Amino acid sequence: MEPRAVTAPSPAALWRPRWRYEPAHLALYAALLLVVGVLVVLPIASVLRGALVDSGGFTLAHVVRFFYTPLYLESLRNSLYAGLGATLLASLLALPPAFLLGRYQFRGQALLVTWLTVPLVIPPFVGAIGLNQALGRAGALTLFLEDRLGVQFVAAEGLRGVILAHALHYFPFILLTVTNALANVDPSLEEAATVAGARGVRLLWRVTLPLVAPAYAAGAILVFVRSTDDLGTPLILNVKNMLGPQAYFRITTIAREDPDGYAISIVMLALALVAVLLATRLGQRREVATLQTGARAAGRPLRGWGPRLLLALSVLVGFLGLLPHLGVVLMSVSRVWSLTYLPTGYTLDHYAEILFRAPQFVVNTLLYSATAAGVAVAVAVGIAYLQHRGRVPAPGLLDFAATAPIAVPGVVLGIGFLRVFDRWTVPWLGVPLTALWLIFPMLYVARRLPYAVRATSAAMAQVHPTLEEAAAVCGARRWRTFRRVVLPLVLGGAVAAGVLVFVTAAVEFDATVLLISRVEQSPLSYGIYLYAQSPRGRGAAAALGTVAVVLVAAGTYLANRIGGRRPALTW
């Protein structure tokens, strides 16, 4: 630079953003945009296109026809009914223990929390198999009721079964958010109300509940969305007239280009989108309600009949939550189990089948999930880095696109994948991309990227920029700084997120079932479905289900150990 004679710079020369964008960042940005664009944006856009565009250009005809087809309207009604029912039942199951855990302090509290979150480790469609054995038409408890009380009541059948399976699986969402909110309610707010004269029930009603309500609503909406989105549970419980199954039937048995399938997808997408947006807004409100001033409400001791009743209810809920697990595990070791409370013959043969004779389900799952977890973490770290440090135009765009799948039902994403990648021919192999096993890791990356990005981004936000500056001053170039400082600091959160991606990918069913073609490529979730389809295979299906439960439980434990004690399981 030439020295100049002026004593102060001329105003025109003042604003000169020389390093506005960073070339290395731009390159990473472009690469990640490409990845997210292909994996997320393209499939979703393709579904929209399938529903809204035909040979004559833009059209609403297919969507309008949805609302004039009684079968679809009935499916919509049933899905909403099942979603609301599951939310309501989950609330009934979750609120008593949430209140107990958030408000009281007693021995064995931690144990109770763990016990009550155990239902989360069983994927709902696996749980449905177990539930059937407990509360289905030939379920142990159903038979017991009939034999001892003469009551013929089948709890787990049809829509009721879907509701029950979802409520039993998802109630911990509500439990965790509400317990957290209760524990985090600034005690001074309640103290202020007490000073102002509110006591007992009035205090609860006028101060505590309104403070906890947003957290509850966020949890409840999550339950609703997951329930209306689900395909696996209705399929296993043989419920056809719901949105997920109808979309699946249209696409797989009518035609891949059937516009009705896309119209159903759009309705599902809209439903999920509205709910997720609502939950996000409530989540923002929640932060205001639980401003923490440091002091946490000290738990009260368990005294009096009220809390004891709560404890009894919580234990009952805990047992109910274990029914699916018990059913699946018993089924997996049963040889004959027909119209009896417990199996009449036991065998370990089902495990021999899935572990030795047909190990590919487990092997494939490990391969796909590990690949997906690795890629998702790598992509998430890149996105988080650019979001917080990137010198690129609109860094938020990438984050937005990567977290969009959180509002996309698995069926819809699966349909999008099928529509896009079935047309992509792999060079030099000459087969469509959907014929390669790589399609599954791709799918799982797309589905679970939001969780990875959120966790990694949160970890990245914890890294103070001066830590990187210090490294730069110490002589480390950008890449070295990233490797030696940023990466190790973010890795804890990222690996925890990766483990969660791994376990949720391992039990992904809704989109997998749409994309599966070759049996040798099947992951565990589809293997369960496949086994469940042959008379002798139910035991093997349950054995695979048990493996899934063990995988998820171990992964969740691991993720919590690595990433702190925030249970963040969602699928």
Place this chain on the structure above:
Amino acid sequence: MKVRRTILFLSALALLLPAGALAQANRVVVLTSFPRELFEAYKAAFERANPGWSMVVVSKPTTAGITQIRERAGRPDVDVFWASSVDAFVYLKQNNLLERYTPPAELRRGIPDRVAGFPINDPDGYFVGFAVSGYGIMWNTVYLERRRLPEPKEWEDLLQPVYFGHIIMSTPARSGTTHLTVETILQGYGWDRGWPLLVQMAGNMGALTERSFGVPEAVIAGQYGIGIVIDFFGLSAIASGQPVRFIYPKVTSLVPANVGIVRGAPNPEGARRFVNFLLSDDGQKLLFRPEIGRLPVRASLYAQAPKGFPNPFRMTAGVQFDANLSAARYQLVTRMFDQVITFRHAELRRAWEAIYAAERAVEEARRQGRDVAQAERLLRQAKASARLVPVSEATAMEIAEQVDRDPTYRAAKEREWEALAREAYSRALQLAGQAAQLARGR
């Protein structure tokens, strides 16, 4: 060191990528609707009998398999279609999606031309039968004892009120074998008696499953007592020690399960090897395995069959199955079944429940010596309404082709049938209610 690690990583990736993806020279891709036990056994045996060859299985319901082959016409990604449903093969053949293939003479030796009057192989040579299947009724003995239900023998037995809510079947639109059962009943009883039988039977059903495998599963578990199934579900369940039994009703058809080579198959030699293996003695004898339980087409092998194994060449089937007819009205029958029965099952059940209640009320009134003529008349009307035949056989044959070809027309018809069914079942419900009130003297 860093460079070395990068190279290691890249080569690992390169190794990983083509696993199961790269086109192998010696392989065959088989699209099948058969259960795991069956295709896994055949995969193992085929690969043993053809060293150096590998078999890739694509498992799909028959209907989804047809969709896949149709949508990939010209650039198929499978070599062989392997399934039960004859009319699926007829459909594929008529749509020019199969390759003609005649197995070597020594493999055809000992396979009769017909079983119970039905041709085992396609006369034009587009597909060959490798096993024979019949359709029948399976039940859970514990279940029937528990509820003191009689064992059914014929399709008509299933119309009895005692079985209300205890029967289960699959839907023809999703299950090829169920479609064959439905066609067997339609052909065996004729359209005009067959439809009412099916509709009324469905009124007695506790559930209609999405998957044909759901039926034996539910019967074995004891969720439902009686299932309408293809024979090997029953045979294999019995063989695995489950408390179930199976019978062939008089009106059954014996139909071959088939295999055909897809037109333009990428691995034609593999495809031929697979078909040949199915017809070889080794391939045929696999069918006797308890977990498979199917009937071979080579008649001479029955001497080596396990005890109590049925021999189709000694049976007389009540129905001469017409595969061309079945294929021609495939879309019509499956769509209509869905609209009139599958998706309207709840209303249909309620109607029959009300009819049975009304029947009991009328019976009670008759015993008390009251005049039940009017009530009986209403009841007859209700039953007629709840045994809806949406279109006559003549109309059906007239529109079948357009239903198959024109999705818009099909969608319109579907809506029409749905409205018809809603109407009919709600009228039946209403009439039965009136009959019951009348009989109770109110």
Place this chain on the structure above:
Amino acid sequence: METVSTERVLAVEVELDRLTKRFGATAAVYGLSLSVGRGEFCTLLGPSGCGKTTTLRIVAGLVEPDDGRVLFDGKDVTRLPPWDRNLGMVFQNYALWPHMTVFDNVAFGLVERRVPKAEVRRRVAEALDKVGLTGMEGRFPSQLSGGQQQRVALARALVVRPGLLLLDEPFSNLDAKLRVQMRAELARLQRDLGITTLYVTHDQEEALVLSDRIAVLDSGRLVQAGTPRELYENPRDVFVADFLGGANLLPGMVVRRGAAEVEVQAGEARVAAPVEGEAAPGQPVWLSVRPEHLELSVGDAGDLRGTVLATDYLGWTLQAEVALADGTRLQVRGLDPSTPLRPGQTVGLRVRSGRARVFPRRN
């Protein structure tokens, strides 16, 4: 990358040439020029938001100026990234890497410079010894006290033998006693090593104690640079006078102009003060008197009379706030602690001769 000798690197001479940096519409630094001599301890002093940290970050290479140059030993390094500038820097929050031990933190810069392992060990040990942390190598930052973290940060900055040491309010997170102790240690280290040092603080006492030279910044501009004594005794304007040492300001008017001094009438007081440049009679000025330059006497003798508002008894000294009749409040420091003062008392104030300063005042 330049090869960096593992032997002692000579301290550099720094020159900042008309640096300007804007964030949005506001200029954080505007036309700032400053030279720091070899081995000099120079402090950038100013209130928060004055641009001192931005200036330091420009020198470090963490912020690129919109205009102007940074020269090390006459070489333009404006566009050189931080890792090529051979610096040591201590951040306000220390910026110790939480996932590394004390050893790894200190060794970081040496590893980046590809220093052989044995020498890394030797030099880390040496650096830790210098800051008195021998034996703490295996600890993680979270296991250290604030003062210990501070020392690790210092050791990390010094171990690479930088040509220039940058410190950004390094003591602001320490308690008062520790701050004084660390201050002395830093002064000793800096003297021993003879390293050129640029120090950012808003604490005038720190600046006065440590610096060879102080540069006072206000709103992104350099107001005055000089030795602590120069700045304290001859502040260029009201801002410097008030910021460095504190000042009582009385509005007044020049009544007489001498050769190198003026007489100013401020209220009832008439005070003489040295002056340079223009100051014609009738011109409005600020009369600036430091609190310790006011003499207080009980009663009403003196240049100014006022009422005691409050007193602060500090043990070794006494200070007071006095309100004049027109409401102006004056701080008085350095009183004999035995002076019997109580609020409400009438007192007289006298400006020590030669201690008052005048600055131009705009109406």
